[in-house]
């Protein structure tokens with residue numbers, strides 16, 4: 001892969017295993033994300049995608065393996081010859097460096113949009129009111145909702161609410177953003193506005209892991225696409241490699257099944273006149289950096 005940045009991973013996952021009541025949801029996952037990279041995770045339902053991002057965000061305990069953020073072990077500390085769990089306080093501090101957006105946006109219904117972005121930021125990060133509001137207004141502008149600051153969630157569409165949830169997750173300027181099927185709960189006509197915001201966030205240089213079934217987004221925005229099946233990373237590569245030259249039978253089967261039933265309208269009618277034509281090389285992280293020199297995710301110290 002040709003990218004401009006040094007490949008010192010922000011996130012490193014080694015041999016991660018997770019079992020639910022005897023069921024092996026993650027079976028030795030190795031996974032890493034470099035600074036500024038957009039990694040898209042695809043795979044069939046039940047393959048462990050959500051479990052992977054939930055383990056990274058420490059919403060689940062892990063059974064084996066390790067997760068490092070900026071070289072720091074998450075959830076545990078080295079102790080004598082082994083490791084022991086961190087205190088809840090230390091875990092909370094680590095989790096603040098990771099932003100997460102879920103399928104369900106879960107805004108607080110009785111708070112305004114502005115409050116939904118400022119309050120969690122203030123409560124968990126001890127940020128002052130003025131600073132939190134300034135940051136929130138900037139982010140609401142970025143997701144195109146500054147005019148909704150004083151509205152309540154019920155007055156917004158699902159797509160707008162998800163855009164607020166993205167602004168909320170970006171507020172503390174996390175080192176990495178995890179998105180778990182951020183458009184799956186939306187009516188089809190609302191998906192594109194959320195994908196547009198995701199593209200914008202990616203172009204601003206934020207490091208992202210995006211679990212999605214939106215294959216067009218994966219093709220366009222994924223610096224790397226990771227295919228999971230049965231709790232393992234089966235194959236990963238550039239979008240071109242994954243979509244146009246899949247190697248494993250499982251990925252081939254997934255893609256053909258997906259094309260047969262799951263394609264959204266814009267996938268069925270791509271810009272290229274020939275649907276079977278190879279996809280042109282997509283912009284790399286380096287292209288995107290060039291297009292967007294500012295990195296708003298990190299400029300407010």
Ligand SMILES: Nc1ncnc2c1ncn2[C@@H]1O[C@H](COP(=O)(O)OP(=O)(O)O)[C@@H](O)[C@H]1O
Nearest residue numbers: 020021025043044045046047048049050051052
């Ligand atoms: N809390 C849980 N309790 C029991 N089983 C779970 C739990 N969470 C996930 N699983 C199981 O783990 C497997 C992987 O789930 P998940 O990570 O949600 O897959 P994906 O996001 O790829 O659809 C599935 O078989 C699912 O049923």
Ligand SMILES: [Mg+2]
Nearest residue numbers: 049050051181
């Ligand atoms: Mg899932």
